[in-house]
Amino acid sequence: MNRRTYLFLGVAALLAANAVAMLFTDEVQWSAFDFAVAALLLGGAALAVDWVWTKIKGRRSRIIGAVAVLLVLALIWGELAVGLFGSPWAGN
Numbered sequence: 001m002n003r004r005t006y007l008f009l010g011v012a013a014l015l016a017a018n019a020v021a022m023l024f025t026d027e028v029q030w031s032a033f034d035f036a037v038a039a040l041l042l043g044g045a046a047l048a049v050d051w052v053w054t055k056i057k058g059r060r061s062r063i064i065g066a067v068a069v070l071l072v073l074a075l076i077w078g079e080l081a082v083g084l085f086g087s088p089w090a091g092n
Contacts, residue, residue, distance in 0.1 A: 003053065007046040015039060037080065045073040 015038060021028040030038075052065035075084065083090025
């Protein structure tokens with residue numbers, strides 16, 4: 001299997017972990033829309049990391065690029081989940 005396959009298996013595992021958590025606790029309450037947004041964000045981040053790893057030469061630059069992508073993902077996820085910046089899209 002190639003790198004992209006592992007990236008998307010990781011995305012699927014993260015989404016599946018939330019689906020399984022919903023079976024065992026009331027603390028996780030995701031709708032179909034939540035799963036769609038999470039799949040879009042995680043899939044987009046996986047594609048961006050794959051692009052960084054393919055197009056950028058040099059190990060250090062690749063790592064910096066991948067970390068930047070993951071930082072942007074974390075900021076967007078945090079804003080949607082709890083409203084880090086207080087935008088109209090903030091969660092509650």
